[in-house]
Amino acid sequence: MSAPEHKSAGGPLASILALPNDDPKKTLFVAIAVCLVCSVVVAAAAIGLRPLQAANQERDRIRNIVEVAGVGKPGQSAAEAFRENVEPILIRLSDGSQSDALDPATFDIAKVSKDPALSRAMPKADDHAGIKRQPHFMPVYVVRTESGGIKTLILPVHGAGLWSTLYGFLALEGDLRTVGGLKFYQHAETPGLGGEVDNLNWRAIWNGKIAFDDTGRPGIQLVKGGVDHSVAGNESRIDGLAGATLTSRGVEKLINFWLGEAGYGPLIERLRSGRS
Numbered sequence: 001m002s003a004p005e006h007k008s009a010g011g012p013l014a015s016i017l018a019l020p021n022d023d024p025k026k027t028l029f030v031a032i033a034v035c036l037v038c039s040v041v042v043a044a045a046a047i048g049l050r051p052l053q054a055a056n057q058e059r060d061r062i063r064n065i066v067e068v069a070g071v072g073k074p075g076q077s078a079a080e081a082f083r084e085n086v087e088p089i090l091i092r093l094s095d096g097s098q099s100d101a102l103d104p105a106t107f108d109i110a111k112v113s114k115d116p117a118l119s120r121a122m123p124k125a126d127d128h129a130g131i132k133r134q135p136h137f138m139p140v141y142v143v144r145t146e147s148g149g150i151k152t153l154i155l156p157v158h159g160a161g162l163w164s165t166l167y168g169f170l171a172l173e174g175d176l177r178t179v180g181g182l183k184f185y186q187h188a189e190t191p192g193l194g195g196e197v198d199n200l201n202w203r204a205i206w207n208g209k210i211a212f213d214d215t216g217r218p219g220i221q222l223v224k225g226g227v228d229h230s231v232a233g234n235e236s237r238i239d240g241l242a243g244a245t246l247t248s249r250g251v252e253k254l255i256n257f258w259l260g261e262a263g264y265g266p267l268i269e270r271l272r273s274g275r276s
């Protein structure tokens with residue numbers, strides 16, 4: 001006579017847990033259970049932290065705009081300096097006109113670039129910045145003079161370096177020709193090589209440079225080997241980054257692209273001619 005089959009009173013879970021620890025079925029069960037619990041925790045954390053991440057990104061964006069705009073008083077937070085001095089405006093790139101199609105405060109370049117309704121695929125021949133897709137709209141940021149004119153125009157710029165897309169802000173002074181500052185806030189170029197785009201001394205070279213040539217075309221040049229800034233004719237020339245000619249070339253191309261006809265050219269033209 002065979003032995004009566006042992007049945008656990010607690011159902012299948014209890015019967016698996018009652019197995020010896022070195023039983024393969026129990027090992028597999030515990031491994032799957034741990035994976036499930038961990039994935040639920042990670043997913044919950046990712047979803048739960050999303051608003052915090054968005055708030056941090058927004059804070060970072062504001063801090064960078066305030067820095068490149070050169071506004072704010074000692075002791076003042078970036079958020080206050082932004083609120084007091086900076087006017088965000090959404091513009092339609094094709095003609096530089098103001099638009100309320102999207103909220104400039106929550107504008108996400110990468111996300112908008114992926115949306116076929118809000119962006120266009122760049123024809124290869126025109127894609128000098130290597131961005132592949134370009135939003136139809138972009139937020140720009142204006143610091144006004146006391147009389148309501150433009151003191152500084154801050155333009156978001158982005159484009160391909162060697163390893164990554166560089167995202168930054170270029171400030172133009174009120175004449176809409178002179179560079180007031182440049183800051184890249186996101187990239188993955190090599191520290192010490194292309195990553196020197198963050199170097200304060202290199203960034204300082206940009207201040208006061210003339211972004212357009214005599215014909216009005218974007219004319220920034222990054223020169224390998226360096227530039228004698230005291231020599232006339234070098235007003236639009238910036239020292240190339242040592243050992244990082246490819247990133248330098250990317251920066252030159254992306255700046256000239258965004259200042260050109262396919263970028264903020266129509267906006268700059270509109271502002272120069274006094275149309276709003």
Ligand SMILES: Cc1cc2nc3c(=O)[nH]c(=O)nc-3n(C[C@H](O)[C@H](O)[C@H](O)COP(=O)(O)O)c2cc1C
Binds near residue numbers: 191194195245246248
């Ligand atoms: C590991 C590694 C990382 C590099 N990172 C960069 C970079 O971030 N940007 C860049 O332009 N060149 C980078 N380079 C160098 C390029 O391959 C290329 O040699 C350089 O851009 C040429 O610049 P140069 O003519 O000023 O030397 C890197 C090279 C190596 C081996």
